[in-house]
Amino acid sequence: MKRRDVLLATLVLFVLWYGLAAIIQRPILPTPVRVLATFLRDLPRDLGRHALVSLYRVAASIILAIALATPAGLVLGQSARLNRIFAPFIYLLFPVPKVVLVPIVLLFLGVGDFPKIVIITMILFFQILVLVRDAATAIRPELLLSVRSLGAGRRALFRFVYLPASVPAILTAVRQSIGTAVAVLYIAELFATRYGLGYYIYYQGSTLFDYPKMYAGIVAMSLLGLGLYFGVDTVERRVCRWARVDGRQ
């Protein structure tokens, strides 16, 4: 995909938005020009602070989920016995929409960032776990044998084979779950907090009825999701160059 095409698509969407706002002519749909002006004005002020809090919550969740799910996935991928024990649990828990657990987690863990991070981590955790496990299972036995014959024991196999083999799986999992993660972040930020873009959007829209600000918050949240997506994409393109040139293995 070319950068120019993405820019062009952005422009078209803004034009459509503008047209729709011009036709509807109501305060609940301000024009993109007005929203962008509000966005730029408020970003250095409170909007920026809310955005940073949200970014922190998602980023911490991503890091925590990678740190927890990668080793777990690698262990399950290496041990058929453990996988047999855990696979039914994963099978049951993976499709549960974690967002319905938001109230429960909040009840147990209370206010603050931690319960929100826990919720998003749970979503990413299963995605990463499953993809990393499958990547580890898919490593060819010939590869393991020949690396072992070079002197690698368990630790070196982990370092030189399993870990690099799981990187594309981690990145794919994170990329696939960013949309859900940001959506759940919004829900989680509706409860028990006074910071974060979710809170900001809801508060501006339902309490203050300041629609341009609400839209500015929505734009910020979209940019947060997009930014994370592009970030993962960039990392993937740099780290997984081999996967794009390689159609066979």
Added chain:
Amino acid sequence: MFELRDVTFAYPGQAPVFERFSWRGERGEVWAVLGPSGCGKSTLLMLLAGLLHPQAGAIVIDDERIDRPRPRTGLILQEYGLLPWATVQENVRLGLRIRRFYGPDGRHVPRDERLDSAEAQARIDHWLARLGIADIAAKYPGQISGGQRQRAAIARTLVLDPDLVLMDEPFSALDAPTREGLQALTLALCEEAGVTVVLVTHNIEEAAFVGQKVLLLEKPPNQKTNTLENTHTAHVEYRLSTAYQKACSTLRIQIDER
């Protein structure tokens, strides 16, 4: 150099592949192990590599009982032995990185291993050049041909300065001209480095060309050690000689008798 003493091996729940099987080879010899598929050729190689363990008997290499991979033994498989995410150069360096990772502990790495990074790089460059893959050192395995991949796998093994190289059908996925070229080159390099070679193949011509000695395996369980002497130098001209033709037909008759 290497010896199997009364080795018995069976995969779990199956009939034994080897039963009180003994075999020995001397330093610098080039062995071909020949037999039909399912005869236990690859199993034999994995036992020698320390990647499988016999239920009875012992495998001894250089007066040392083998129960785990030995640092001075190199293993080259048919395919898929290279890390797909690493370039040819990184793949060739892999063994040296693993050695650095452990340090000279005598278990994963020879105790006398002392190699600074300049020496290591020189060794890598040397073997990349000797195998004719220096110009594709920055490419990934998925970007190069099967023959080039095997060259990389051979370079990766020889970089570690092995004294015993085990090869499992290393050339069988290659087309005939590539295969013949690489057979001759591999043997020349192994001879140059003074390496003992055990090459497993199902191909009679390959066994006749490569093996100065040939071990014939049969349908399991293998109990008797059937070996054939085939003293020659594996030069390209040898392939045209009557001695080569005779070796091929002898092997074929032996195989058919089993």
